[in-house]
Amino acid sequence: MNATQAVGRLIAVTGIDGAGKSTLAAALQQACTVAGLPVILVGKRTVNVQGSPELSRYLDAVNAVVYRRDASVGQASGDHYWLLALAAWYTLQDQLVVRPALQAGTHVILDNTHHKILARYAVNPDVPTGLAQQVFAHLTPADLILFLHVAAEEALRRKEHFTPLEAGRTGPTSDDFVAYQQRVTDALLAYADDAWAPIDVTTMKPDDVLQEVTGLLHERRILTVTA
Template sequence: MTTSPPTDRPTGRLITFVGGDGAGKSTLAARLHQGLNEAGHETILIGKHSTQAAASELSAYLDRLNELVYRRDARVARACGDHYWLLALASWYALQDQLLVQPALAAGTHVILDNSPHKIAARYAANPKVPNRLTEQVFEHLTEPDLVFFLDIGAREALARKGSFTSLETGHSGGADEDFIAYQETVLDHMREKAAYGDWEWLDVAGLDRDEVFKAAASALAGRLRLTV
């Protein structure tokens, strides 16, 4: 009597990123995605405009929701209010998790998730108009990441890298550089508090170039998830 080998594929790993605007999250996400695939690890990169669901009829709906949340008319965005946008973002992340993240992980594919909901949560934690518990509740059902990279850099250095910013990146507090810096530091304080009590991989990226950040992240990825790039 022979025993058939198991057919179940190993579950993929979910890797996400958090940090202030200008920290280099998207750059690192793209490089890790490329590096993992080149090393033979089947990996996909999901960003805020990824809408290609496995079931094609759902992709169109996901795209319409994405258009509502991320390609909205800036003239009416603020008029809708903070609570509306929190719930709209929660809807987007819920569908993204259900239609893109979970199927990939179940198929054994690693997922690099740019634009982590942790960043949205930190922004709302800095917003006194929205209860922190509400923000936690609308995101708490999402798939728990296997690894969260926190790219920590001061807001002033981040601004020097970016060169420009949007009203959203100042919390709609004004258009001066100091408005960006003050708001970003408030959001970063919430991220740092979360990182101190959580299991995030805290990378101090101040003064580091892109290659140095990538090497530090690759080392953490190998050490914590046994994934080499």
């Protein structure tokens, strides 16, 4: 990066399952691209390491272990293992994809940050909360964290179906999903600081969410984007 090149900005999106994180992240990337801004969208399937097929293959292999494994393997491995496996994935993606992009002056839209994982472990009595915080503490801090706050009942309506993990393995009913996701919401709110921008999206359409987000970016002097 030359002396006059600006560092990219990191905008992260978090929220419970069904909040609309991926929808917003994709729409925001598109809006930035239309505005002529250099931007990439980074999600849990992003494995491309610029200029390095070898590192891309390695990142893809780690992704396969973490996200593309048999469900029975996941449950058998235990919560401590998955905390460390997820920390390894987020660490590699941060080191190999996010930081180089920011240093090159490219803005990064980060879909589904580690905060939801922290929140899930915060409501898990079997793993110390401090351990979960520690293994993610080194990740690049975001310039803005968009917290899509949605009522758990509305999240369920949007999803229609949910996995045992999305109900915290507490039970198979809709009430189990709603109760667990509410606990995760409360845990997420506990992490909020000045970098967070909570947006109640319960009754909002995706276009309205995007418009509010672009206004926030302009207001906080992070990026100028027109929805």
